[in-house]
Amino acid sequence: MRILFLGDVVGRTGRTAVRDRLTPLRERLKADFVILNAENATSGIGLSGDHAKQLLESGADVLTLGDHAFDQKDMLTYIEREPRIIRPLNYAKNAPGIGARVFDAPGGRKILVAQVLGQVFMKRPFDDPFSAVDAVLKKHPLGGLAAATVVDIHCEATSEKMGMGHFCDGRASLVVGTHTHVPTADTQILSGGQRSSQTQGCAAITTPSLA
Numbered sequence: 001m002r003i004l005f006l007g008d009v010v011g012r013t014g015r016t017a018v019r020d021r022l023t024p025l026r027e028r029l030k031a032d033f034v035i036l037n038a039e040n041a042t043s044g045i046g047l048s049g050d051h052a053k054q055l056l057e058s059g060a061d062v063l064t065l066g067d068h069a070f071d072q073k074d075m076l077t078y079i080e081r082e083p084r085i086i087r088p089l090n091y092a093k094n095a096p097g098i099g100a101r102v103f104d105a106p107g108g109r110k111i112l113v114a115q116v117l118g119q120v121f122m123k124r125p126f127d128d129p130f131s132a133v134d135a136v137l138k139k140h141p142l143g144g145l146a147a148a149t150v151v152d153i154h155c156e157a158t159s160e161k162m163g164m165g166h167f168c169d170g171r172a173s174l175v176v177g178t179h180t181h182v183p184t185a186d187t188q189i190l191s192g193g194q195r196s197s198q199t200q201g202c203a204a205i206t207t208p209s210l211a
């Protein structure tokens with residue numbers, strides 16, 4: 001399965017780029033499934049329902065959020081009506097929406113998408129991301145219901161992103177860092193990936209922290 005992950009989509013510029021370029025990019029890359037991090041897509045702070053709809057209509061299959069998940073207040077209710085939006089697993093116990101879901105992909109395959117917030121250097125405290133991810137991966141072992149598993153680790157510290165990559169090694173297809181708005185320049189195939197097929201390996205993509 002070919003998965004395209006884009007993030008973070010920021011403001012009108014990001015939305016316009018997605019609207020104009022996602023379809024040709026998707027075709028060029030022959031992507032089966034597209035995930036966007038969209039926590040900053042509305043004026044750089046949060047995601048409104050209208051903008052979520054636009055991004056989904058532009059060709060995204062799933063949108064992930066982050067620490068700004070509910071900065072646009074209508075997302076508190078919109079997320080309950082739109083299953084293609086994922087908020088962090090450990091955002092808050094009674095937060096609306098869900099932090100992980102299995103989606104349909106082409107060819108009858110399934111893909112699990114999960115998002116979690118880190119704790120290091122974040123402006124607010126969040127529950128332990130590792131136990132939150134562990135529970136989801138135990139419930140959905142790779143190669144079971146889901147042919148691929150993507151974990152979005154939304155945090156500041158490169159070390160925490162790498163930690164999550166190693167924690168999920170062999171249990172997720174892709175661990176990708178969001179939140180810091182820097183290019184993906186350090187993709188790695190971790191050792192657990194060598195023991196399984198390409199869709200069952202674990203690539204950790206981490207992004208350095210912004211000052």
Ligand SMILES: [Fe+2]
Pocket residue numbers: 039066067068154178179
């Ligand atoms: Fe963020």
Ligand SMILES: [Fe+2]
Pocket residue numbers: 008039040066178179180181
């Ligand atoms: Fe962000």
